[in-house]
Amino acid sequence: MNKQVIFKKRPVGFPDEHTWSLEAHPIPELQEGEILIQQHYISLDPAMRGWLNDSKSYIPPVAIGDVMRAGSIGKVIRSNNHPKFKVGDTLTGWGGVQQYVATNGDSWYKGDDSKVPMPLFISTLGMPGMTAYFGITEVGKIKEGDVVLVSGAAGAVGSVVGQIAKLKGCTVVGIAGGEEKCDYLVNELGFDAAIDYKSEQIYQALKEKCPKGIDVYFDNVGGEILDAALTRLRMHARIVICGAISQYNNKAKVKGPSNYLSLLVNRATMQGMVVMDYAKDYGRAAQEMAGWIMQGKLTSREAIFEGIENFYETFGRLFSGDKQGKLILKVIE
Amino acid sequence: MNKQVIFKKRPVGFPDEHTWSLEAHPIPELQEGEILIQQHYISLDPAMRGWLNDSKSYIPPVAIGDVMRAGSIGKVIRSNNHPKFKVGDTLTGWGGVQQYVATNGDSWYKGDDSKVPMPLFISTLGMPGMTAYFGITEVGKIKEGDVVLVSGAAGAVGSVVGQIAKLKGCTVVGIAGGEEKCDYLVNELGFDAAIDYKSEQIYQALKEKCPKGIDVYFDNVGGEILDAALTRLRMHARIVICGAISQYNNKAKVKGPSNYLSLLVNRATMQGMVVMDYAKDYGRAAQEMAGWIMQGKLTSREAIFEGIENFYETFGRLFSGDKQGKLILKVIE
Numbered sequence: 178m179n180k181q182v183i184f185k186k187r188p189v190g191f192p193d194e195h196t197w198s199l200e201a202h203p204i205p206e207l208q209e210g211e212i213l214i215q216q217h218y219i220s221l222d223p224a225m226r227g228w229l230n231d232s233k234s235y236i237p238p239v240a241i242g243d244v245m246r247a248g249s250i251g252k253v254i255r256s257n258n259h260p261k262f263k264v265g266d267t268l269t270g271w272g273g274v275q276q277y278v279a280t281n282g283d284s285w286y287k288g289d290d291s292k293v294p295m296p297l298f299i300s301t302l303g304m305p306g307m308t309a310y311f312g313i314t315e316v317g318k319i320k321e322g323d324v325v326l327v328s329g330a331a332g333a334v335g336s337v338v339g340q341i342a343k344l345k346g347c348t349v350v351g352i353a354g355g356e357e358k359c360d361y362l363v364n365e366l367g368f369d370a371a372i373d374y375k376s377e378q379i380y381q382a383l384k385e386k387c388p389k390g391i392d393v394y395f396d397n398v399g400g401e402i403l404d405a406a407l408t409r410l411r412m413h414a415r416i417v418i419c420g421a422i423s424q425y426n427n428k429a430k431v432k433g434p435s436n437y438l439s440l441l442v443n444r445a446t447m448q449g450m451v452v453m454d455y456a457k458d459y460g461r462a463a464q465e466m467a468g469w470i471m472q473g474k475l476t477s478r479e480a481i482f483e484g485i486e487n488f489y490e491t492f493g494r495l496f497s498g499d500k501q502g503k504l505i506l507k508v509i510e
Numbered sequence: 511m512n513k514q515v516i517f518k519k520r521p522v523g524f525p526d527e528h529t530w531s532l533e534a535h536p537i538p539e540l541q542e543g544e545i546l547i548q549q550h551y552i553s554l555d556p557a558m559r560g561w562l563n564d565s566k567s568y569i570p571p572v573a574i575g576d577v578m579r580a581g582s583i584g585k586v587i588r589s590n591n592h593p594k595f596k597v598g599d600t601l602t603g604w605g606g607v608q609q610y611v612a613t614n615g616d617s618w619y620k621g622d623d624s625k626v627p628m629p630l631f632i633s634t635l636g637m638p639g640m641t642a643y644f645g646i647t648e649v650g651k652i653k654e655g656d657v658v659l660v661s662g663a664a665g666a667v668g669s670v671v672g673q674i675a676k677l678k679g680c681t682v683v684g685i686a687g688g689e690e691k692c693d694y695l696v697n698e699l700g701f702d703a704a705i706d707y708k709s710e711q712i713y714q715a716l717k718e719k720c721p722k723g724i725d726v727y728f729d730n731v732g733g734e735i736l737d738a739a740l741t742r743l744r745m746h747a748r749i750v751i752c753g754a755i756s757q758y759n760n761k762a763k764v765k766g767p768s769n770y771l772s773l774l775v776n777r778a779t780m781q782g783m784v785v786m787d788y789a790k791d792y793g794r795a796a797q798e799m800a801g802w803i804m805q806g807k808l809t810s811r812e813a814i815f816e817g818i819e820n821f822y823e824t825f826g827r828l829f830s831g832d833k834q835g836k837l838i839l840k841v842i843e
Contacts, residue, residue, distance in 0.1 A: 234775050404766070418774045433737070433766030441751045441782030442567050449774030 179204045180508075182245045182274035182488045187231055187238075190428040192492070196229070197245060199486055205279040207257035214268055214278045214285075216251035218481070219488075220299040221504040222333070223397075223495050226425040235451045244273040245488075250288065250298050251278070251509075262287070269298045274488055276508050293467060300503035301337055301470065301477040302463050304452055308419060309337035310462045311455040314345075316417045316448050317393040321346035324387055326406055329397030329422060330371065331358035333477075333503035337466075338395045339368050340475050347393075350386050352379075352402060354498045361501060366476060379405040393417065399424045400432050407436035414445040426496060478502030484510075512537045513818045513841075515578045515607035520564055520571075523761040525825070529562070530578060532819055538612040540590035547601055547611045547618075549584035551814070552821075553632040554837040555666070556730075556828050559758040568784045577606035578821075583621065583631050584611070584842075595620070602631045607821055609841050626800060633836035634670055634803065634810040635796050637785055641752060642670035643795045644788040647678075649750045649781050650726040654679035657720055659739055662730030662755060663704065664691035666810075666836035670799075671728045672701050673808050680726075683719050685712075685735060687831045694834060699809060712738045726750065732757045733765050740769035747778040759829060811835030817843075 178201040186195045207213055228239050228246055239246050249272030253264050262268065262282050270285035272278045288298040300306060312334075313319055325342040329335040330351025339349045339362065350370045351362040359371035372382040383391075383405055390411035396403050399421025406416070424431045440447060455462075469475035480500040482491045485508040494500045511534040519528045540546055561572050561579055572579050582605030586597050595601065595615050603618035605611045621631040633639060645667075646652055658675040662668040663684025672682045672695065684695040685705045692704035705715040716724075716738055723744035729736050732754025739749070757764045773780060788795075802808035813833040815824045818841040827833045 399771075418771070420774070421771055424771075430768045431771060433768040433770055435763045435766040437766055437770070437780070438732075438751070438754055438757075438764060438782070440780060441753070441784065444782055444784060444787060446779055446781040447770070447773060448779040449771070449777055451774065451777060454777060 178202065179275055179277040180485045181276070182485065184229070184239045184241055184243055184245050186241070187229055191426040191496070192226075192229065192489070194489070197489060199488070204277050207255060207279055208281075209257055210259055211257050211279050211281055212253045212259045212262050213255035214251040214272060214280065215254045215509060216249045216272050216276055216278060217507065217509045218250050218296050218299055219272070219274055219485075219506040219508050220248035220303065220305075221492060221495055221506055222248070222304065223420055223422045223425060225492070225495075235453070244275050246271065247274045248299050248304050249273065249278075250295050267295065267298075269303065274485065274506075274508075276485060276510070293470065296479045296481060296503075296505050297470070297477065299505065300333060300479050301475065302466060305333035305503055306337050306466055306477075307455060307459055307462055308450075308452040309334045309341060310466060311452060311458070312417050312419050312450050313338045313341050313393070313395055315455070316450045317395060317415050319345050319347055319393055323347045323392035324389060324411070325349045325393045325395065326352070326383075326387060326391045326409075327395040327397070328352040328402050328406075329420070330362055330368070331501055332397065334419060335395070335397055336362075336366060336477065336502065337475070340366055342393075343367050344469065344474060352398075358501060361478075374402060380408065383409050390414075395419060396421070398422050399434075403434050404436050407434055407439040410439050410443040410445045412443050412445075414443055416440075416445065416447040418447060418449040422496065479505050481505045481507055483507045511535065512608055512610040514609070515818065515821045517562070517572045517574055517576055517578050519574070520562055524759040524829070525559075525562065525822070527822070530822060532821070537610045540588060540612055541614075542590055543592055544590050544612050544614055545586045545592045545595050546588035547584040547605060547613065548587045548842060549582045549605050549609055549611060550840065550842045551583050551629050551632055552605070552607055552818075552839040552841050553581035553636065553638075554825060554828055554839055555581070555637065556753055556755045556758060558825070558828075568786070577608050579604065580607045581632050581637050582606065582611075583628050583636075600628065600631075602636065607818065607839075607841075609818060609843070626803065629812045629814060629836075629838050630803070630810065632838065633666055633812050634808065635799060638666035638836055639670050639799055639810075640788060640792055640795055641783075641785040642667045642674060643799060644785060644791070645750050645752050645783050646671045646674050646726070646728055648788070649783045650728060650748050652678050652680055652726055656680045656725035657722060657744070658682045658726045658728065659685070659716075659720060659724045659742075660728040660730070661685040661735050661739075662753070663695055663701070664834055665730065667752060668728070668730055669695075669699060669810065669835065670808070673699055675726075676700050677802065677807060685731075691834060694811075707735060713741065716742050723747075728752060729754070731755050732767075736767050737769050740767055740772040743772050743776040743778045745776050745778075747776055749773075749778065749780040751780060751782040755829065812838050814838045814840055816840045
């Protein structure tokens with residue numbers, strides 16, 4: 178049987194027990210030219226919350242009755258004369274929150290898990306890593322000597338953003354929640370400083386830790402922290418709008434950045450990004466990042482939880498701050 | 511005597527009768543190398559409100575006790591061996607709200623008022639016109655076929671923004687307050703459509719008048735209209751943050767744009783601008799704009815009020831919406 182997490186009801190605010198249901202259906206039969214993938218790992222990302230809303234966005238919302246959308250990695254266990262992939266291949270793609278996928282292989286990519294552990298392909302070498310890479314280089318346009326601030330800094334995207342900025346010669350300050358995460362940023366990832374937004378007053382902490390202001394702010398959180406960062410911009414600063422995790426489960430309107438007129442005063446730019454736009458360059462980025470990983474210059478941490486039945490509980494950890502690094506669910510039994 | 515408007519007390523919210531005082535002081539004596547300018551016209555601009563706040567901005571605030579800052583135009587009536595300017599020259603610069611200025615001439619520029627009326631040098635050929643020109647071309651990066659939305663569209667900056675966009679082959683929609691202004695935009699300036707924010711529901715009107723969305727939004731007003739414009743962005747849209755007149759006299763915090771995550775969905779950019787950054791290119795822009803004016807392709811309207819004693823009352827018209835075109839005060843008696 179194929180256990181699947183089915184989307185049942187659009188949530189208002191934070192998803193509850195009626196949002197999804199866990200169902201078991203027969204493993205699908207293969208059509209000619211199809212493969213069957215047994216999924217090993219599912220990627221859990223804050224963006225998933227946005228996909229549940231019935232509103233115009235960068236991709237269509239998940240439809241009621243569909244398998245919940247998710248990036249994933251697994252292995253081909255059956256092939257009905259697939260022209261390209263064979264049994265044993267490791268593939269990554271949009272497999273959804275389920276244990277088996279029958280597909281013609283479109284939009285699935287091979288990963289060589291002899292050199293790099295499988296979870297990395299949906300972490301630093303997957304969507305979060307690509308988001309970090311293109312966000313900080315192409316949108317943030319970092320250059321040597323820049324002061325870079327990143328929020329959600331201990332997360333899957335933020336931790337890579339900060340490390341890439343360090344590799345490119347920037348001064349990097351990370352914002353995260355809790356002493357343990359802040360220690361991780363400074364002592365393990367080599368950030369220049371960290372701000373614990375749970376125990377520090379953010380406006381004051383930014384003054385102290387970015388005394389010369391900020392050239393690039395990579396925003397994963399929105400809300401109060403975005404507003405505070407706006408007060409510290411240097412001339413011609415760039416703000417990369419990657420996400421707004423503090424606002425995703427709002428029942429009220431999103432809080433807009435009151436200090437946005439700092440963009441005018443500082444001739445600064447606030448620009449949104451969606452990683453899919455850079456798909457044609459994923460290969461190049463993944464190669465560079467894999468190089469850094471193998472040289473020990475780029476570290477990643479995965480928080481791997483087990484069992485597809487634990488999807489809902491694990492999803493909650495995305496927003497509770499109760500994890501470090503990339504959140505992954507192991508669904509193979 | 512030299513009548514001067516002196517800044518006395520920083521206002522909270524809208525300036526009141528204690529903000530400035532009108533004083534008469536002797537006309538200053540000239541030092542060697544100085545000229546005396548008799549001022550004819552003073553430029554009244556929404557930005558003046560910002561200069562009254564004691565906060566970090568793109569220029570220092572006006573100091574208590576100083577003549578109120580303002581752009582101006584006048585004629586040299588005396589020279590104490592000035593190396594460059596002579597009696598009879600028409601000069602434009604930062605003369606402030608007063609009738610006479612003694613200066614060494616730094617940052618004053620000659621205007622040829624034999625071809626163009628004097629008020630135009632502080633209107634379409636002055637700061638508002640330059641703001642429009644560089645804002646819409648360099649920051650808005652308009653190209654033929656773009657849909658351009660501009661707020662404060664009947665004002666000194668907005669009316670020029672829209673006309674330049676039309677000259678460059680764009681579809682232009684203007685937002686202004688009242689039927690008379692909207693008629694002016696469409697029937698006299700050649701805008702494709704106008705939205706009367708006083709009588710129309712802005713979200714609905716934008717849907718109807720920008721059915722394909724917006725490529726460039728030139729924002730002079732902030733607040734609710736900025737938020738509404740964000741819901742209509744096309745992919746890779748540009749928002750030019752030029753001002754936020756709806757927010758300048760707030761006693762409470764500025765209203766941030768709740769819909770800013772549209773920047774993410776549409777990979778759009780919001781960028782602030784300050785006209786002074788383009789000073790080295792003013793000459794080129796003024797020449798192109800003067801050409802358009804003389805060919806009848808660029809129209810401007812000045813609302814000229816008389817008497818330096820009427821400064822406070824006239825200043826109020828900047829925010830009441832009770833004027834059309836560039837607000838100017840004639841101070842020569």
